[in-house]
Amino acid sequence: MLRYSAKQLLNxxxxxxxxxxxxxxxxxxxxxxVTRKILGPYASQSQVDHLTREMGLDRPAIVRYFxxxxxxxxxxxxxxxxxxxxxSTLIWDRLGNTLLLAAISFAVIVPLSVLLGVLAGxxxxxxxxxxxxxxxxxxxxxxxxxxxxxxxxIFVVWLGVxxxxxxxxxxxxxxxxxxxxxxxxxxxxxxxGYLIAMxxxxxxxxxxxxxxxxxxxxxxxxxNVVAKHALRNALITPFTVILLQLNYLVSxxxxxxxxxxxxxxxxxxxxxxLAKDIAVLEAGTLIAVSVTMLTxxxxxxxxxxxxxxxxx
Amino acid sequence: MAEILAFEHVSIAYDGRAGRQIILNDVSFSIGAGEALxxxxxxxxxxxxxxxxxxxxxxxxxxxxxxxxxxxxxxxxGLSDQELSRIRGNRIxxxxxxxxxxxxxxxxxxxxxxxxxLLHGETDEKAAFSRAVQMLEEVRLPAAEAMMERYPHQLxxxxxxxxxxxxxxxxxxxxxIMDEPTTGLDVTIEAAILxxxxxxxxxxxxxxxFISHNLGTVARICDRIGVLYAGRMVETGQIxxxxxxxxxxxxxxxxxxxxxxxGGGRRGKLRxxxxxxxxxxxxxxxxxxVPRCSxxxxxECEERPIAMVDLGGDHLARCARLxxxxxxxxxxxxxxxxxxxxxAPIVLRVRKLSKEYKLSSFFGGExxxxxxAVTDVDLDARAGxxxxxxxxxxxxxxxxxxIVSGLLAGTSGEVKLGExxxxxxxxxxxxxxxxxxxxxxxxxxxxxxxxxxSIAYALSRPLRMLxxxxxxxxxxxxxxxxxxxxxxxxxxxxxPHQLxxxxRQRVAIARALAGNPExxxxxxxVSALDxxxxxxxxxxxxxxxxxxxxxxxxxxxxxxxVRHMADWVAVMYLGRVVEYGPxxxxxxxxxxxxxxxxxxxxxxxxxxxxxxxxxxxxxMPSPTEIIVGCAFASRCPSRIAxxxxxxxxxxxxxxxxxxxxxxxLGGQVPVAPGGLTEMRSSTS
Ligand code: SF4
Ligand code: SF4
Numbered sequence: 001m002l003r004y005s006a007k008q009l010l011n012x013x014x015x016x017x018x019x020x021x022x023x024x025x026x027x028x029x030x031x032x033x034v035t036r037k038i039l040g041p042y043a044s045q046s047q048v049d050h051l052t053r054e055m056g057l058d059r060p061a062i063v064r065y066f067x068x069x070x071x072x073x074x075x076x077x078x079x080x081x082x083x084x085x086x087x088s089t090l091i092w093d094r095l096g097n098t099l100l101l102a103a104i105s106f107a108v109i110v111p112l113s114v115l116l117g118v119l120a121g122x123x124x125x126x127x128x129x130x131x132x133x134x135x136x137x138x139x140x141x142x143x144x145x146x147x148x149x150x151x152x153x154i155f156v157v158w159l160g161v162x163x164x165x166x167x168x169x170x171x172x173x174x175x176x177x178x179x180x181x182x183x184x185x186x187x188x189x190x191x192x193g194y195l196i197a198m199x200x201x202x203x204x205x206x207x208x209x210x211x212x213x214x215x216x217x218x219x220x221x222x223x224n225v226v227a228k229h230a231l232r233n234a235l236i237t238p239f240t241v242i243l244l245q246l247n248y249l250v251s252x253x254x255x256x257x258x259x260x261x262x263x264x265x266x267x268x269x270x271x272x273x274l275a276k277d278i279a280v281l282e283a284g285t286l287i288a289v290s291v292t293m294l295t296x297x298x299x300x301x302x303x304x305x306x307x308x309x310x311x312x
Numbered sequence: 313m314a315e316i317l318a319f320e321h322v323s324i325a326y327d328g329r330a331g332r333q334i335i336l337n338d339v340s341f342s343i344g345a346g347e348a349l350x351x352x353x354x355x356x357x358x359x360x361x362x363x364x365x366x367x368x369x370x371x372x373x374x375x376x377x378x379x380x381x382x383x384x385x386x387x388x389x390g391l392s393d394q395e396l397s398r399i400r401g402n403r404i405x406x407x408x409x410x411x412x413x414x415x416x417x418x419x420x421x422x423x424x425x426x427x428x429x430l431l432h433g434e435t436d437e438k439a440a441f442s443r444a445v446q447m448l449e450e451v452r453l454p455a456a457e458a459m460m461e462r463y464p465h466q467l468x469x470x471x472x473x474x475x476x477x478x479x480x481x482x483x484x485x486x487x488x489i490m491d492e493p494t495t496g497l498d499v500t501i502e503a504a505i506l507x508x509x510x511x512x513x514x515x516x517x518x519x520x521x522f523i524s525h526n527l528g529t530v531a532r533i534c535d536r537i538g539v540l541y542a543g544r545m546v547e548t549g550q551i552x553x554x555x556x557x558x559x560x561x562x563x564x565x566x567x568x569x570x571x572x573x574x575g576g577g578r579r580g581k582l583r584x585x586x587x588x589x590x591x592x593x594x595x596x597x598x599x600x601x602v603p604r605c606s607x608x609x610x611x612e613c614e615e616r617p618i619a620m621v622d623l624g625g626d627h628l629a630r631c632a633r634l635x636x637x638x639x640x641x642x643x644x645x646x647x648x649x650x651x652x653x654x655x656a657p658i659v660l661r662v663r664k665l666s667k668e669y670k671l672s673s674f675f676g677g678e679x680x681x682x683x684x685a686v687t688d689v690d691l692d693a694r695a696g697x698x699x700x701x702x703x704x705x706x707x708x709x710x711x712x713x714x715i716v717s718g719l720l721a722g723t724s725g726e727v728k729l730g731e732x733x734x735x736x737x738x739x740x741x742x743x744x745x746x747x748x749x750x751x752x753x754x755x756x757x758x759x760x761x762x763x764x765x766s767i768a769y770a771l772s773r774p775l776r777m778l779x780x781x782x783x784x785x786x787x788x789x790x791x792x793x794x795x796x797x798x799x800x801x802x803x804x805x806x807x808p809h810q811l812x813x814x815x816r817q818r819v820a821i822a823r824a825l826a827g828n829p830e831x832x833x834x835x836x837x838v839s840a841l842d843x844x845x846x847x848x849x850x851x852x853x854x855x856x857x858x859x860x861x862x863x864x865x866x867x868x869x870x871x872x873x874v875r876h877m878a879d880w881v882a883v884m885y886l887g888r889v890v891e892y893g894p895x896x897x898x899x900x901x902x903x904x905x906x907x908x909x910x911x912x913x914x915x916x917x918x919x920x921x922x923x924x925x926x927x928x929x930x931x932m933p934s935p936t937e938i939i940v941g942c943a944f945a946s947r948c949p950s951r952i953a954x955x956x957x958x959x960x961x962x963x964x965x966x967x968x969x970x971x972x973x974x975x976x977l978g979g980q981v982p983v984a985p986g987g988l989t990e991m992r993s994s995t996s
Contacts, residue, residue: 210410211416218405233417309418
């Protein structure tokens with residue numbers, strides 16, 4: 001297991017290296033140069049040239065790449081040309097906000113999905129199963145945006161009990177925790193719908209297995225069979241998918257963040273992309289890729305712990 | 313004798329969208345303490361429903377609509393869920409087909425065993441643990457304590473079934489239900505499991521309900537037998553009485569359809585039961601067997617319910633015309649066909665064929681080794697004759713078949729069809745002419761029939777591809793192919809799913825014949841079919857061999873079938889041919905010790921057969937092991953210490969018959985023409 005983890009970490013480092021190089025190269029190839037973007041269309045050519053020299057952009061790309069990587073390793077990702085501050089302060093801040101939202105949502109989504117999925121799947125085609133199936137497919141099929149607008153309509157416009165935006169500032173007139181309620185709700189509805197369906201179908205599959213019959217015909221009560229024999233087996237397949245939700249929660253929340261003006265990582269990336277703010281994009285990509293690869297590693301390790309048939 | 317289980321006029325129905333369907337119809341039987349009842353019948357007859365109903369665990373939609381099921385005198389219908397849980401696993405326990413899937417894959421064996429006593433009154437974990445260890449020892453698993461920690465996937469199929477049996481016996485139940493417990497296991501493992509069940513039964517006095525489609529295994533375990541047909545019990549009685557004098561035409565059919573080890577062999581005619589159970593047969597008022605019965609008479613058999621007739625001596629049969637049938641009793645055994653000479657021309661010649669795989673682990677490095685799947689095999693397949701290849705799974709018989717048919721390439725040696733060497737030619741590299749000459753038939757016909765194409769399409773494709781027939785000619789040829797496999801021409805328009813399993817296998821055979829092949833390689837062609845259907849397919853293969861002079865290579869684990877079909881037999885063990893020769897010589901002494909063990913293990917439906925002596929213990933070594941002496945030395949009962957494990961055995965030849973063994977078998981029989989010659993050693 002240790003060997004495996006070490007091997008995976010090494011793989012990860014190599015992949016990150018490759019990704020960083022790709023992003024850097026894309027940046028080099030993309031039209032329009034950085035200095036022109038900074039100085040605007042009315043700057044003279046000599047001013048542009050001067051800045052180019054000052055920023056060291058006239059040197060070979062490969063040299064600059066290694067310089068960049070060297071600095072990146074110490075946590076310095078350069079400066080954002082759009083926000084006009086160091087990328088590192090900007091990104092860690094935003095990432096922190098997103099991680100907070102992700103953590104809260106994850107803590108709600110996972111127990112909820114596992115509970116509903118297992119209860120629904122243990123009695124296939126029972127009334128509870130039907131109800132849960134309808135609920136989950138409804139949730140999964142409504143887009144985040146529509147769900148957001150709908151909930152805003154109820155809680156903000158109509159009832160007026162929750163804030164409509166979540167800038168995470170205490171001076172906005174609402175307590176910070178209240179600013180979290182709606183974004184978490186929207187993310188939960190959307191994501192849990194999918195996960196519930198996933199857990200349910202895995203549970204249904206497990207309940208049809210002959211070893212469940214064996215357990216029951218040994219004299220186990222139904223509840224015992226579910227808790228001792230079905231649960232662990234039923235979680236093996238959804239486990240990886242559950243962890244994959246972390247990726248979504250870290251880098252896929254653009255819509256929710258935009259809707260609630262939430263100062264998160266996804267929105268930062270969106271704005272950076274629109275403004276062609278390469279330094280931010282580059283750092284963001286590296287972070288997103290690391291998160292993906294880390295969850296992958298945890299996924300594999302957890303998978304092995306759950307299923308004794310998997311060994312590396 | 314106290315009654316452990318009694319079915320009293322039980323009827324079970326399935327209520328589905330298509331209305332009510334009768335699954336079991338007025339089934340009565342009882343099992344006394346310590347008694348073993350075998351329940352037989354072809355698939356769909358309701359055997360498994362009986363088992364599940366006993367446990368009160370019927371599938372959704374099925375229910376008992378009439379009658380009573382009593383376990384130790386109590387009607388199970390009135391039990392509460394708690395009372396039911398107290399009976400399950402405690403008074404009645406069950407052993408299933410496919411042990412792998414009936415064990416929880418993520419729970420160690422020990423925990424699964426200990427669960428039983430802990431559920432039924434035991435409170436002390438330690439006591440449960442030692443009971444589990446003791447039970448694992450009872451089922452003769454080695455290193456029982458270590459076994460407790462292991463997971464199901466770390467055990468072999470035979471070991472898994474022993475674990476399931478140990479689990480069933482943990483609470484010393486009064487009744488053990490075994491539902492096809494040895495189906496899918498090798499003959500030698502099957503024999504060992506059956507022997508274990510006999511011993512445990514003697515020791516614990518457990519009553520057994522033994523469900524099987526195999527009359528041979530039933531004969532080994534049971535005192536009484538019940539024959540089910542289309543949800544009705546058609547005959548019950550002591551096993552000896554029924555096997556010697558079956559009263560019901562269906563029972564007679566089942567027994568007559570069976571190829572036997574003791575039979576004359578050489579493709580004599582078996583007596584198949586024509587047709588299959590029809591959808592409406594279960595709900596007939598009169599006899600359900602009418603459409604397939606040659607004794608059926610309308611007014612006697614169809615118009616009113618037929619009662620069980622008591623024939624005396626605990627023998628009952630449900631048939632209206634028992635007297636007429638008894639009067640017509642003839643010799644039921646298959647007739648001996650004239651033996652073909654063994655000098656038929658050789659179609660396929662295999663010499664010193666070996667197949668090796670190099671193992672390398674996925675990430676490179678760690679595990680390395682060589683799998684020797686086939687080692688130095690010599691064989692001939694002759695025109696118009698059957699060469700059977702037998703042995704336990706993993707012996708290399710399927711690899712050999714795959715090399716011949718070009719799904720794999722051999723590593724060294726030669727495989728010659730006529731003058732062409734095929735050893736390294738995979739199917740795609742073979743010239744079309746060769747591809748036409750070698751065809752395969754698989755165990756599961758569905759693997760070659762595309763479900764979305766009609767039978768006509770399935771058959772005309774090879775005709776056009778292999779024989780370049782125009783589509784008009786191909787159409788005519790399709791009908792003649794169907795006629796060859798005894799299927800009506802209308803079948804051509806059907807889709808595969810509209811055919812029964814037996815009919816699909818006929819289509820698969822027709823497809824193999826489409827190119828006028830010289831050699832057909834059949835890998836377990838009938839092992840997925842019911843006995844009665846199997847007989848018809850075997851008869852068909854026999855006829856085809858006689859008519860068309862094609863050579864048949866038959867891969868099978870069923871020795872009775874091999875005895876019946878084969879002209880030549882090759883017995884394989886660990887990739888090597890240990891005995892080879894004409895079937896009547898291989899199946900009579902002198903035997904290679906491995907052949908002898910296989911023959912002894914084969915279950916025979918003969919109530920008089922002596923109980924088998926000790927079954928073969930242990931397992932085949934891994935094909936990665938390097939064998940210095942005889943490959944069989946680790947399990948051989950007649951091993952000569954110091955010789956067998958160090959020196960490869962010589963090949964002794966008696967005429968056409970070859971045995972690779974150190975034993976001096978020559979003294980036991982007159983030396984065949986050609987004398988006892990020592991040839992080269994069979995291992996390298
Ligand atoms: S009752 Fe008639 S149809 Fe049924 S088995 Fe007897 S003879 Fe055949
Ligand atoms: S050579 Fe020895 S070990 Fe091998 S089969 Fe013969 S007696 Fe047994």
